[in-house]
Amino acid sequence: MIQDGFEKLLIESQDEEERRYIDIQEQIHEELIHEQYLSQKDIEYCLGFDVSSLSNEANFPDIEKIFNDLRSE
Numbered sequence: 001m002i003q004d005g006f007e008k009l010l011i012e013s014q015d016e017e018e019r020r021y022i023d024i025q026e027q028i029h030e031e032l033i034h035e036q037y038l039s040q041k042d043i044e045y046c047l048g049f050d051v052s053s054l055s056n057e058a059n060f061p062d063i064e065k066i067f068n069d070l071r072s073e
Contacts (some may be wrong), residue, residue, distance in 0.1 A: 004037050006033050006046040007054070014059040020068055032070075047071055 013019045013027050021027040032038055038046070051067045054060060 002038070002042050002045055004050050006032070006049055010063045010066055011037075011057060012052060014057060014062040016062075017068070025073065026068055028066070028073070030071055043070070 009028075009032055013024070013031070016022055019031075020028050021030060032043070034044075047070070049067070051064055054063050057063055
């Protein structure tokens with residue numbers, strides 16, 4: 001369930017003009033941490049997500065960037 005929500009966030013956040021927050025760090029913080037109430041452990045679990053499974057998405061490089069930004073945070 002956690003990774004399903006994480007996958008949804010990645011897909012919905014791939015287009016900067018469509019997401020709620022332009023700044024990706026703010027998007028991650030507000031949508032992932034506040035909206036879904038994820039703990040640090042939950043986020044660590046999300047980092048095990050196979051981001052390559054979304055490689056068919058139109059803006060996959062943006063999805064990968066979001067994932068890597070979260071990883072580096």
